[in-house]
Amino acid sequence: MREWNLRAYDMVEEQIIGRDVRDARVLEAMTSVPRHLFVPEEHAESAYIDRPLPIGERQTISQPYMVAKMTELLSAERGMRVLEIGTGSGYQAAVLAWMGLRVWSIERIEPLADQARQRLDGLNLNVTVIHADGRDGYPSEAPYDRVIVTAAASRVELAWDNQLISNGRLVAPLNVMTGGQRLLVRENLERGFRNTWYDYCRFVPLLAGLEKSSEGIKWSSL
Numbered sequence: 001m002r003e004w005n006l007r008a009y010d011m012v013e014e015q016i017i018g019r020d021v022r023d024a025r026v027l028e029a030m031t032s033v034p035r036h037l038f039v040p041e042e043h044a045e046s047a048y049i050d051r052p053l054p055i056g057e058r059q060t061i062s063q064p065y066m067v068a069k070m071t072e073l074l075s076a077e078r079g080m081r082v083l084e085i086g087t088g089s090g091y092q093a094a095v096l097a098w099m100g101l102r103v104w105s106i107e108r109i110e111p112l113a114d115q116a117r118q119r120l121d122g123l124n125l126n127v128t129v130i131h132a133d134g135r136d137g138y139p140s141e142a143p144y145d146r147v148i149v150t151a152a153a154s155r156v157e158l159a160w161d162n163q164l165i166s167n168g169r170l171v172a173p174l175n176v177m178t179g180g181q182r183l184l185v186r187e188n189l190e191r192g193f194r195n196t197w198y199d200y201c202r203f204v205p206l207l208a209g210l211e212k213s214s215e216g217i218k219w220s221s222l
């Protein structure tokens with residue numbers, strides 16, 4: 001796409017700085033990652049607008065602001081190990097990898113996992129995509145410095161707590177009584193877990209088990 005970097009710049013300026021995300025590393029990553037390569041071809045023109053977009057398989061790529069906010073709340077340093085639950089398009093994982101994090105990302109729908117893996121490899125980003133049920137975390141690479149959940153969860157799974165290092169932190173949209181979710185930051189402190197609540201939001205649900213079906217997703221080329 002022509003001038004995508006100008007669109008990314010405007011997106012960061014208007015939707016992200018404009019809503020008070022200030023972490024310079026987050027802003028730089030979101031200006032640099034080509035978001036239009038993470039959406040199906042028919043949505044490439046809309047890739048930088050202020051909305052989530054469909055990515056096939058009844059799933060969505062999160063709204064840019066939500067990716068920025070969650071990444072800022074994750075408060076991760078270069079070189080940290082991060083577990084993501086809900087790879088989807090791979091865009092959130094790409095932003096994290098761009099910031100110099102080592103990312104393991106889990107997706108329960110096989111064609112989405114395959115497409116995201118291909119896309120991230122094509123961009124040379126250091127992300128391992130795993131087709132699995134993310135409710136179990138990913139024990140074989142644990143512990144993680146950070147865990148980010150990008151699907152709406154009804155509870156914090158014990159596996160996520162257990163796979164977090166001490167002083168580690170988890171960010172997740174947790175279902176609240178209003179029917180939507182609220183962003184939770186959960187810190188693994190010496191005296192126990194501390195929960196802090198942030199923005200209200202709306203994510204696709206975290207579902208049990210694996211899915212292999214494909215409706216044939218068309219992706220924009222690199």
Ligand code: SAH
Nearest residue numbers: 061086088089091092107108134150206207
């Ligand atoms: N982070 C993504 C947005 C994810 S949408 C992006 O940047 O595009 C949420 C994703 O979580 C969907 O792809 C959905 O299939 C996946 N998901 C839902 N439940 C899951 C589970 N139990 N384990 C792994 N992935 C899950």
